[in-house]
Ligand code: ATP
């Protein structure tokens with residue numbers, strides 16, 4: 031096996047390099063230490079069983095419980111401390127729960143689930159807006175060994191039905207409605223339709239009534255949460271001690287590149303990985319407040335709204351609403367009010383804010399805030415510097431996937447406080463991840479710096495990563511572990527490049543590379559060139575099949591001021607300007623065949639660009655599974671533009 035960067039004895043010794051090397055070379059000792067960050071009801075017998083790396087098991091024989099570690103464990107020291115802060119800028123509701131109160135609510139919810147006949151190993155599907163009861167439901171499930179499957183509350187019936195059929199839940203926990211931009215979004219019609227479409231509908235639904243939408247309870251099926259809670263006010267439900275590898279939850283990937291995959295997560299490995307990441311990556315401190323602006327329906331919501339902060343004894347802020355309503359000051363006002371010390375968001379949110387006056391962001395006292403972490407998609411330099419200047423705080427990129435549950439590339443400022451990021455890079459390989467760059471054609475490890483390759487991870491994956499694809503070991507192996515030139519490596523499906531100091535740059539998804547007349551171009555590079563033009567708010571580039579060149583680049587840009595391309599002539603002028611900037615930065619070979627101006631770009635509900643759908647439309651093909659798409663009407667605008 032070629033020497034990996036990780037174990038290269040010639041790389042210089044720095045605090046982080048040493049920490050990292052130990053995590054790979056002395057894997058068992060390293061993780062046995064990290065495992066002390068959580069409580070074990072029964073100690074593990076083996077740190078890692080990696081005989082079959084794709085199915086590695088962590089902390090074998092150890093018994094623990096996620097809810098115990100996230101809630102009960104803190105009662106001795108921080109019962110009266112804030113644990114869960116729920117703010118809705120949509121309804122105006124603001125509810126704060128101490129650890130003692132959270133403990134009581136979670137036990138009530140657990141008692142209700144048990145009363146309804148749900149048992150260890152069953153699945154419960156949580157289809158909820160961003161309200162406290164969603165957190166209670168997640169924690170209650172893991173408390174009693176029930177596997178939760180949180181489905182993003184913004185999904186419509188079809189997406190919900192396919193997730194019901196995949197996980198086959200015994201029960202669904204839902205609410206009357208969500209709210210977005212002042213509009214009530216009733217859930218029951220979507221749920222009823224999903225249950226009708228589903229092959230394996232559960233018999234029971236637990237309904238939280240927020241009083242936003244009219245409910246039509248189905249007798250024999252629907253149970254009212256408030257009434258059930260009244261009956262369980264004094265419930266005491268002990269934690270079910272699970273063997274470390276027993277599953278805690280199923281979570282579907284964002285569906286950016288195809289049919290969503292049901293990621294199955296373990297219990298002990300996940301708890302250890304998250305607790306350690308709070309310390310080493312996210313600058314967490316017990317007693318302080320963490321604010322991740324994601325949704326519980328996504329992996330950031332699971333790991334860093336619910337489990338990570340609570341496992342670490344922090345207060346977590348759960349927010350329902352937009353970043354710009356009532357105005358773009360809302361998040362920063364919350365930072366001031368709750369003395370938030372760490373914030374975590376996505377570049378897409380930063381780009382939304384970037385269209386606003388930066389004065390909104392600097393109006394509040396942000397002195398408690400240490401840093402803003404961003405993850406989920408490429409962070410372009412203009413966005414990073416804009417928001418960094420607007421809040422005057424470090425902006426820290428990190429790269430990971432639903433599959434891994436926590437970062438693969440990051441700065442690890444907790445280990446090396448002097449570490450500085452590099453523009454365009456999410457950082458270095460995170461401890462525990464034996465990150466490799468693989469030559470796509472030969473399958474060999476790329477060891478020299480600044481060569482582009484497929485980003486892969488040598489097994490075993492560290493604790494906290496996916497165990498398999500729910501119910502489909504074969505798809506898991508085929509998709510992730512045997513798709514790089516026959517080598518048994520975990521495939522991230524992203525392109526990367528590593529410089530001499532180990533900083534890794536993500537160059538896009540492996541299916542986002544286009545081949546123009548024999549030149550392989552990353553769509554991301556072209557996007558960055560176009561985005562550097564001051565008129566551009568956002569841009570997406572995809573490849574379109576071309577008889578002559580193989581493929582050509584097609585660009586779709588959102589202008590900061592749409593009036594600039596109002597007439598056909600103005601649009602042509604803008605198009606020329608953007609083509610010139612690509613010519614100047616990358617060369618004429620990368621110049622898009624067309625730059626079209628659109629009002630918005632097609633995205634998943636989690637804010638990721640749906641390039642595959644745009645590409646299909648450009649090529650006149652069926653865009654495929656759009657169940658995770660935010661607004662399918664956007665594709666029609668592109669179709670119309672292309673005529
Ligand atoms: P699917 O796997 O269903 O197609 P998805 O890959 O968008 O959807 P996620 O797991 O939410 O689902 O996203 C992970 C992907 O997001 C990564 O593989 C990478 O392509 C991208 N990504 C995440 N963080 C970053 C980052 N900091 N910089 C660049 N890209 C990132």
Ligand code: MG
Pocket residue numbers: 283287431523
């Ligand atoms: Mg993915």
